[in-house]
Amino acid sequence: MFTTSTTSDQFAVSRSAPLASTGARQTKLWSSLSEVCQLMQVPVSHADDTVRFQHVQFRAGQRIYTIGQPFDMLYVVYSGFLKTVAIDESGNELVLGFPMKGDMFGIDGIHGKAYTSEVVALSTCDVILIPFKTLLTIGKASPDVEQAMWGAMGRELIREQRMISSIGSLGAEARVARFLMSLSDRFAEIGFSSKQFNLRMTRQEIGSYLGLTLETVSRTLSAFNALGLISVEQKTVTIHEPDSLKTLRRLPPSKHAARSAAKLAA
Amino acid sequence: MFTTSTTSDQFAVSRSAPLASTGARQTKLWSSLSEVCQLMQVPVSHADDTVRFQHVQFRAGQRIYTIGQPFDMLYVVYSGFLKTVAIDESGNELVLGFPMKGDMFGIDGIHGKAYTSEVVALSTCDVILIPFKTLLTIGKASPDVEQAMWGAMGRELIREQRMISSIGSLGAEARVARFLMSLSDRFAEIGFSSKQFNLRMTRQEIGSYLGLTLETVSRTLSAFNALGLISVEQKTVTIHEPDSLKTLRRLPPSKHAARSAAKLAA
DNA sequence: CGGGTCCTTGACAGATTTCAAGACGTGTGG
DNA sequence: CCACACGTCTTGAAATCTGTCAAGGACCCG
Incomplete structure (x- = not known):
């Protein structure tokens, strides 16, 4: 009933995330810390791989989380394409970004205990769930991971600064x-x-x-x-x-x- | 030779940061952790006040830091007004914000080990220097402080999202x-x-x-x-x-x- | 008092939005 | 399998906003 993979029409050069083409959706269900780090392209030495993070699949149109929902998770895109949107006071949608493989989202929820935006899948997606508390715990033991967390946050900040510059001056x-x-x-x-x-x-x-x-x-x-x-x-x-x-x-x-x-x- | 206080022409309702009006500039030189937290309006229980942070004064037009300068400090405004600017590839100034009392800046440097913007004093300013390494150390011992750090970062992120929305849709x-x-x-x-x-x-x-x-x-x-x-x-x-x-x-x-x-x- | 920066205002050009109509594509149901 | 409905994309013409250029006035500092 649903397409085997929404990314199949993408002009692929190499496929690092093969999806089963045999009937039922046979995707990866768990990722280790080091796998997540690799996905995000952050260098981490000797990660504790006893911790594993769950994957969740979404289909186009589904919401990963909504505005006001209590914050407790960060997300990393394993495959697929999404959009993050804010809703202004008039009820208009405002697109803030288009997360794709390796991108982290949900960061806006860290402040204030609730998400301030919503994220919607634009295609079939596979996202990794990362409980914030867990991440904090890991960070305490591994400076590498902690540094990576700050880096991810900082990167997002800089990306937004660039957007402001672009929209305002181009x-x-x-x-x-x-x-x-x-x-x-x-x-x-x-x-x-x-x-x-x-x-x-x-x-x-x-x-x-x-x-x-x-x-x-x-x-x-x-x-x-x-x-x-x-x-x-x-x-x-x-x-x-x-x-x-x-x-x-x-x-x-x-x-x-x-x-x-x-x-x-x- | 210089004005006693550049904030003196502000229509003050209450003055929480009295400056000496007697000749020489007699300002606060150090702040404890709890004082900084109070300034930033973050609730922190029983902070370790053996750590003290240095203050530095700037006069209008002076740069607190410049683009590309190695990152090692975060800053909190104790008094005065500043602007943070980015320089686009054409050499144009792009104002990103106007930090004032209680605001933290320098966050953009966390990612990539160097600041991506510069901060200029718009008036006589008194800023508190907060070594990032020190903050990290404190954070390890005090979950409150760590939470506050993430909160500050997240707040900045959300503020920028609002800016993007405004500029883009209004x-x-x-x-x-x-x-x-x-x-x-x-x-x-x-x-x-x-x-x-x-x-x-x-x-x-x-x-x-x-x-x-x-x-x-x-x-x-x-x-x-x-x-x-x-x-x-x-x-x-x-x-x-x-x-x-x-x-x-x-x-x-x-x-x-x-x-x-x-x-x-x- | 002179120089310089900042602010205000006007006229004009240009870019972008708005409004409108039609083509294209896809999915659903008959 | 086709027709229809709906959402998306394209294109045109007019209206509007904002930027550009220009000149004059206000303010600050030396």
Whole structure:
């Protein structure tokens, strides 16, 4: 009744997470600490592998957690694609990110004992459950793990800073271009093609994420296509000139905002 | 040669951090752990007060740290006002925040061993130096402190998520209105008037922070003034209708973006 | 009092959103 | 198997907002 694997239409270069293609869904049910660390690409020496973390599967559209739900878990994506969204006071969805393999989410719940966002699966997903208390305990014994935790948190913080910068200072074209290159890089990291891939999210979701309307996203994509920078057909994207996309910058805001620095030094 | 206190023109309601008005700058030089926690408004039971943290003073324009500088310290504002800025690849300044009393900064350095932003004093400031290693050590012994650290980190994360939402989905008027109310609330928290206060930053800095130009900020402020919502004269702002400002919402983006949720439930 | 920075205001251009209509794709039910 | 319904994507035209450029005034400091 359901597809064997929602990632099957992704243009895979190598498959590190083979899913059984034989009838029933036969996926990995537990991961050790070192496996999780490897997935997240954090270096950890001699991890205590007596601890094992449970996996849980979700299908497209299902919610991993909702806003206001008591916080007790962190999550790491083992496979699949998701989106994290906030709901503003008007009830509008605001997409905050698109977690994929190796990404951790749920971090926003650490403060205040409850999640402030919700996470929805965009495809069939396999996520690893990591009880926060357990992680804290492990951290006490292993400085490596503790450091990794702080690092993960810090990375997220920096990623958000970059988003703020982008949305605040770049035009629509540059934002979409960066979004594409960001996806490209992430796909490359997890073993997919960086040149050709499927968008798992709608134009509306991309627009929400970038602070644009779906029409603007669509138009920009069409423009890139016309310029030969990419090829787009529905959800399938092929990158032709990554360098141009990376460089692309049209600046609606400050142009003469030269460094006002160098006034007083400490 | 320098002003006795740059906060002296703030419309104070209560003064919890008295500065000596007698000639030479006679400020607090050390704070205990519990004092720092109190400043940050984090509840901590029986803190180890044998540890003391050094204070350092800065004058307007001085940099607390710069981008790329090796990370080893976190900072808590004891008094004064600052701004944290990132520099994008074009060399433009991008204001990320305006730390004030009780705020912690330097968190962005935890990941990657180096700061990714710089922090500049907007007025005479007194900041507390908190060696990260020391904090980690204390955290191991005191779950309270450790929890507080995670909480501080998480709070910052959520704050940035809010910023992304605002910049991405609100028009200029709403952004400025929220900015004013945010300042108002923070001033109230640290014992200043929430109705009348001085902007410590320039329109340019506000604009950079909100993803707008200084002209738009100026115009919007003037418009609010004309509507009677506030009074502005240069740096002095008086809030007249906080409720209107909080509610104000002009939506350039999605209007018909009704909840597309409620499709599949977990 | 002069220089410099910051703020305000106006006119204009340009980008993005809004509104609207139609094509494309997929899934469901007959 | 096909038709229909729905959600998604594309494209066009007009309206609006915000940025850009420019000039003048206010304020601070030396």
